[in-house]
Amino acid sequence: MSTIHVIWKDANTDVKPTLDRMLAASDYWQPDAISHWHTNNLQLGLGKALLKNTSINNDDAVYATTNAQLAITANARIDNRESLCQQLPAELLLGVPSGDSALILACYQHWGNDCVKHLRGDFVFAIWDEQQNKLFCGRDHFGVKTLFYAHTEQGWMLSNEHNAFFTSGGCDRKTVSEQWLVDSLWSVISSAFQSPNPNICILPPAHTLEITAEGSKLNQYWTLTPKTHWNDLNDEALIEELKRRFTQSVVARTDSAYPIASELSEGLDSNGIAGYAAQAITPKTLHTYSYQSVKLTEESQSTWAATYADIFDMLDLHDNIDGQWHDSNTIESIDNNAQKQQFNQHFGTLNTLDFGFDRCVLAQQKHIRTMLSGWGGDHCVTAPGYEYARELAAKGQLIQLGRFQRQRYRSDHRYRPLKGFATTLLSQWAPGYLFTMKLKGQSLENALHTRMQHHYVKPMWQQKYGLRTKTENFIRNYGRSTVQGYEQRELFEIGVTNRLTQSELCARQCRIEYRFPMLDVDLVEFSHSLPARLKIKNGIERYPFRRILEGTTTPKIQWRRKADVDFPVRDNTENDRPIDLPEHASCHTYVDRETLEIYSKHSRASMKELDLLRQLDDYELVT
Incomplete structure (x- = not known):
């Protein structure tokens, strides 16, 4: 670094x-x-x-x-x-x-x-x-x-x-x-x-x-395009090639003369990286950090017990993985607000970077200089493959589409195959009607549209900078008709560089370098070129990547659906706090106070961007 x-x-x-x-x-x-x-x-x-x-x-x-x-x-x-x-x-x-x-x-x-x-x-x-x-x-x-x-x-x-x-x-x-x-x-x-x-x-x-x-x-100098080099390979050969490329990506990123760490949740991506990394650096130790790495106690049972059970099972598989757990006092002693203030000084001006420093501070105490992260996997390498249904419909392969819907139901009995079949057909025959239905139902499109409709930024600024038009275009074009289209959106249209830049700049404060095996270009190009049917074979999402996790993580983690993951049970009352807006002119210039309270009820985010308004007196805005 x-x-x-x-x-x-x-x-x-x-x-x-x-x-x-x-x-x-x-x-x-x-x-x-x-x-x-x-x-x-x-x-x-x-x-x-x-x-x-x-x-x-x-x-x-x-x-x-x-x-x-x-x-x-x-x-x-x-x-x-x-x-x-x-x-x-x-x-x-x-x-x-x-x-x-x-x-x-x-x-x-x-x-x-x-x-x-x-x-x-x-x-x-x-x-x-x-x-x-x-x-x-x-x-x-x-x-x-x-x-x-x-x-x-x-x-x-x-x-x-x-x-x-x-x-x-x-x-x-x-x-x-x-x-x-x-x-x-x-x-x-x-x-x-x-x-x-x-x-x-x-x-x-x-x-x-x-x-x-x-x-x-x-x-x-480069764009992601599907390659045809592997068209003649059968499914087993493709999965073996995926394993080779994933291994190569992880091994390359474990190169360090210092202790190395990996993020580890109960998800597929971090389990794959931690498991392969542990095998690559044996007999050296791989340190893992899970969420805030709070030690499981009677007080934390209700939040972490179910989530940690899967992680503990993963740790038991590898003798050289050392899960890092700390008591609540140690975690609380890491003042994230103070770390953020230090970062603001080092960045030099206003910023919206929102980074939890706990993990990096704890890793620095063990002289770790490399942190592996599974972030970015869902974007392509472990993309679920749901859009394969639309590909079948677009080709008029309705019998195969019906078979696909039944396979999804067999792998998850909560799935509604008739609804899935009808929705897929609507995406081809009546996309405008389907979009209207999404805006009325529980969907990301509806959530974004509602936030846009009730946003507190005054209309004059929305118009001047085209915010509403850009958002409407994004919402309308969010759904994709192919698996590769989904991957293109996830990799290049939803602000990937925000996360990567944030990780690099903030972790540097703790003398740590983040590395992302899931964003290896050779691995991504190959994964992007895999046939869509293989990515959700037999109705099982992320099928190729699950196959290469054999013996690397537990069977439970390897084969369960993402919807079945036991995420920590958190108290979200912090986001229900009253909106405290400074009483100075620049805040009134950009924010409509009457809509601010309405917007806050439709936003799950903590609305930390409002902190910018509290600092504006010290800066000069230019157009």
């Missing part, structure tokens, strides 16, 4: 003081090493603050070729190192450092801008090309790593440490985009992560950024 920094000044002035101020923004997490490099004319500088984690990158620093024509700073964990080294000319690797930065630079020397198409893993990087007088930057396929950039009065600045733009004096921390504020207050639908500062941009996932004296240019 690293924070990287770039300054390219327009004027012929020394970049070193500015680069030092950018690097100082990372002081709070106590980097293990600092490195920097600058051009001979001192007009451009690269910096890097390193947290040592993997042995291959323990000495990874800003790297420049011997003739100073190329230089790179990177925050990267490259998974296909062996394959790349076999493809690259030997002279490009001779005498260069072993870290991932030098390897990426060798790829750039060989393939140019197309180098990103050959990389696998999590990465952001910035390369200075002296001969072409340009900066070339890239971000990984799903945006696990983050890179911000801005063209300021001082010149171009790039960093994955948001506060570096303020500590350097490049941007004004008190300036906040009005559109960002209104979007944040709206919060009915998720969008891609954006900086509150109107001058700071974020490099989108699967994109490169090229900066020259003439300006900047974005280029998308």
